[in-house]
Amino acid sequence: MSAVLLPEAIHQDLWRGNQLARARSRVVDCGDAGLARELPGGGWPRGALTDLLVQQTGCGELRLLRPALGQLASKPVVMLQPPHDLQPTAFAWWGLDPTSLMTVKAPRTADALWAAEQILRAGTCGALLFWQNHVRPESLRRLHLAAQASESLFFMVRPLATTRDASPAPLRLAIRAAKDGVDIQFLKRRGPARDEPLFVALTPSPILNVKRNATVDPRPSPVVVPRSVPAEVVA
């Protein structure tokens, strides 16, 4: 009997439906072992569009990417169309270098898409984060193609309402806030479907680190009992 030829032995791009796609070299470590086990290749993919669907701005999407941004060796990180102003101090607190940050605002959607494409085609930036609520699928495909020619990380941050829209992104994650971290739901990945969300703890937590003041001891002071001083002390 000859051995059964497994599909993964034929070519590294082949895998079974119940397996995760194999490691390509083009990933950036995501900084969490549990998440790395569930991501194809074990990290955030370079040169591909990754969809992050967030519950709302501020649910932990940037802290999720913090380990990856730290590994880009101070290559420029471009924030395109951010929903609010970024605080450079926050990045310094995380231990990242704020000088590599860059914010690009575009007055119109067409300008934003153009800027994203130019940034990806130039390939000089370590990561591109692009906030856009409504993008047409053909524009997304165009950006995905542009991303494939580069070595940058490329994340599209969109609201959860766009979950049902078609997207060419090989990896789509839904992010919801949880206690001390986020719950990640895998909407689409190169691997088996996983319905239950994955909890990823995020550091630094805003709650723990803000308490820098000395904690006040809430215990009541011992009641002074008169004449309780030992006789030898008095003497």
Add this chain to the structure above:
Amino acid sequence: MLDKERVIASDAAARAAGVCIGMRRGGVLTLAPTTLMRERDGAAEVNAVREVATGLLNLSPQVVIAEESTVLVDVSASLRLFGGIRSLRRMARRIADAIGVTAAISIAPTGQAAWLLARYQGGAHLSHDSLARGLARLPVNLPPPARRHLDWLTGIGCETVGQLMRLPRAGLKKRCGTALLDLLDRASGDAPEVYEWYEPPPTFQARVELPDRIEQAEACLFAARRVVVQLTGWLSQKQLAVTRIVLLLEHERGRDAIEPTTIEVSLAEPTWREDHLVRLLKERLTRVELAAAVIALQLVVQEVREAEAASDSLFPEPGGTASDHARLLELLVARLGPENVLRPAPVADHRPEVAARWVSVTDKTKYVAPAADTPRPTWLLEAPIKLLMRGERPFYGTPLRTVSSGERVEAGWFQGEPVTRDYFVAEADDHICYWIFRERIGAVDDDEPRWYLHGLFG
């Protein structure tokens, strides 16, 4: 096209109507009354040839403006740099197209032979053998010294240059002078050639008059290419790179003169590359609103710098070079405007809205590293949102629960905008954390504590 009341050039439609070279104005009008006739403009022709010569400086610094609207380029030293004679010819053709002229391009081992071939139909003869065959086929009236003796030459049945070269040299010298023999010797490579190379002016200024009034700025791009090609030729001859150029769009003169529209392109990284300059101008031109129709275009160079040779490292960097990134930034600034491409420039201040300062990438403000031990949320709202109160607790979607002790920020009194706030981290029921502050009681008139949302933890 008329010169001294005689037709010297005509297009296909005119030829179809029967117009031929040498006809008088009256004859043309009889044949085709609707023909558009223009006088030959000698000065414009000289100008166009000079523009082509400046553009061809891109290929080689050795350019000669020869007689009869011909430009000779010595490309023997540039063959390897530009990847062979074919790609050089393509580049020459592209330059001629950008300038807007129709050119016959010829290649020959000697300049005189290239001149003769270009004056006839163009063509490439790379070896001396094929050159001899090519020269032999040319009509005898092509070399200028032979034209005076054309009657005699046709009389003896000599119709091509090949037949002319076979005539006895002594007799030819006696009848036609030495000029003709010298020219033929130079063409076949038997005599040396001496040229006075074209020296471009020390300052660059190019002006193009448009063939028609142009209402849209984008349509000026073809004319802009025409001046940019000359600019790059000038730059590569002078070994300079440009850091600031100004494109002036001259307007039609209405009742009173209109100031020309100025498009200033300043570059962080000096460049001499045509494609980059054209892309920048294109993005700028799409944003310009014209006050009136444009009739002419002028390119003025304001700042130049010595060009630095590109360093070719053995292993190219995967992420592109720093100059690639600078070019990307310039491109983004050109389309989106400098106020939309920002870099952080934090200020040492306790007020978060002052500390989180972003300046344009073109701004030269010095970067001061922020304190690394101050916990701050990543997102800062542009204006704090006043929170509703439900009972004693602030409410934003769900009631907020304060989960940290306060951080008091009290600053700005020295600028007349006192800020007295106590910042807290609050958690909503869905575990999202918010950065909220309370205006200190007593700082405002009413006693109600007022809560505001100011930041989000990304």
